[in-house]
Amino acid sequence: MDLLADWLRALHEFSVEAVVVLGPDPFGRMDDRQVVAASPTRLFDAARSLAQSSDFGARWRHADAPLVAWQHIAKSDPNQVQPWRTQWLAHGFQTVVRVAFPLPAERAFECFMFSPRALHDRTEAAALAWSALNIWPSVRRALVRLRSPLTPREVECLALAFEGLTARATATRLACSERTVNYHLGNAMAKLQADNKMAAIQRACWIGAL
Numbered sequence: 001m002d003l004l005a006d007w008l009r010a011l012h013e014f015s016v017e018a019v020v021v022l023g024p025d026p027f028g029r030m031d032d033r034q035v036v037a038a039s040p041t042r043l044f045d046a047a048r049s050l051a052q053s054s055d056f057g058a059r060w061r062h063a064d065a066p067l068v069a070w071q072h073i074a075k076s077d078p079n080q081v082q083p084w085r086t087q088w089l090a091h092g093f094q095t096v097v098r099v100a101f102p103l104p105a106e107r108a109f110e111c112f113m114f115s116p117r118a119l120h121d122r123t124e125a126a127a128l129a130w131s132a133l134n135i136w137p138s139v140r141r142a143l144v145r146l147r148s149p150l151t152p153r154e155v156e157c158l159a160l161a162f163e164g165l166t167a168r169a170t171a172t173r174l175a176c177s178e179r180t181v182n183y184h185l186g187n188a189m190a191k192l193q194a195d196n197k198m199a200a201i202q203r204a205c206w207i208g209a210l
Contacts, residue, residue: 003135003138003139003142004019004021004037004038004039004139004142005039005040007019007039007131007135007139008039008040010131011113011128011131014113014115014124014127014128014131015115015116015117016113016114016115016128017093017114017115017116018038018039018040018043018091018093018113018114019037019038019039019111019112019113019114020035020037020038020039020043020047020050020111020112020114021035021036021037021038021109021110021111021112021139021143022034022035022036022047022050022051022057022109022110022112023036023107023109023110023143023206023207023208024103024107024108024109024206026192026203026206026207027193027203030058030105030106030107031054031057031058031059033051033052033057033110034051035047035048035051036109036143036147037139037143043091045087046084046087046088046091047112049082049083049084049087050084050088050112052084053082053083053084054082055082055084055085056069056098056100056110057110058106058107061100061102061106061108062106067099067100067102068097068098068099068100068125068129069096069097069098070095070096070097070098070119070122070125071095071096071098072094072095072118073085073088073089073093073094073095073096074089074094074118088114092116093114093115093116094115094116094117094118095114095115095117095118095119096112096113096114096115097112097113097115097119097125097128097129098110098111098112098113099111099113099128099129099132099133099136101136101140103205103206104202104205105202105205105206107205107206109136109140109208111132111136111139113128113132140208143208144207144208144209147207147208148204148207148208148209149191149192150188150191150192150204150209151184151187153184154184154185154187154188154191155188155204155209155210156174156184157170157174157181157184157185157188158185158188158197158200158201158204158209158210159210160173160174161185161197161201162201162210167181167182167185168181185197185200188200188204192204
């Protein structure tokens with residue numbers, strides 16, 4: 001994704017040489033994650049290993065862990081090193097800063113920034129976290145354009161349902177028929193493999209569309 005590559009270039013002053021975004025698997029269990037984006041793309045396998053690990057993710061959130069984490073990969077307990085850490089060390093990376101962007105139903109997008117050197121202090125980690133917070137709205141929109149199967153009208157109908165509007169109230173808001181609203185909601189449910197409107201809303205959130 002061009003935007004991720006541009007962001008990575010902007011992070012070079014902090015010696016960041018890789019960025020990975022993980023997101024919830026919209027059709028999986030609560031702790032299932034998938035690689036949403038990775039730059040450079042040659043590190044996709046290492047990113048997938050991170051997504052498949054139990055580090056961070058749902059267990060991290062359930063432990064009331066912070067939304068921002070800073071770790072020296074090389075200083076991990078050798079008796080508890082997960083395969084993803086070994087892979088990133090093999091690529092020459094020493095440090096990771098992780099920022100989470102919470103979603104409904106205890107899911108989250110997670111942004112990981114990797115550096116081949118140890119950060120000097122919390123100030124550097126804070127600068128990286130601030131960078132992620134600033135660019136995330138643009139990154140999220142770009143990811144939705146790449147990943148979402150929904151049309152703008154389907155998203156609009158789901159968003160109004162999320163606000164609590166009935167199909168009739170949504171039709172009034174959108175100046176269309178109730179039948180048209182139900183048509184769009186039905187299409188959205190089918191695309192998101194959801195059995196009901198609430199499940200469709202949740203999955204739309206998990207791909208970043210809402």
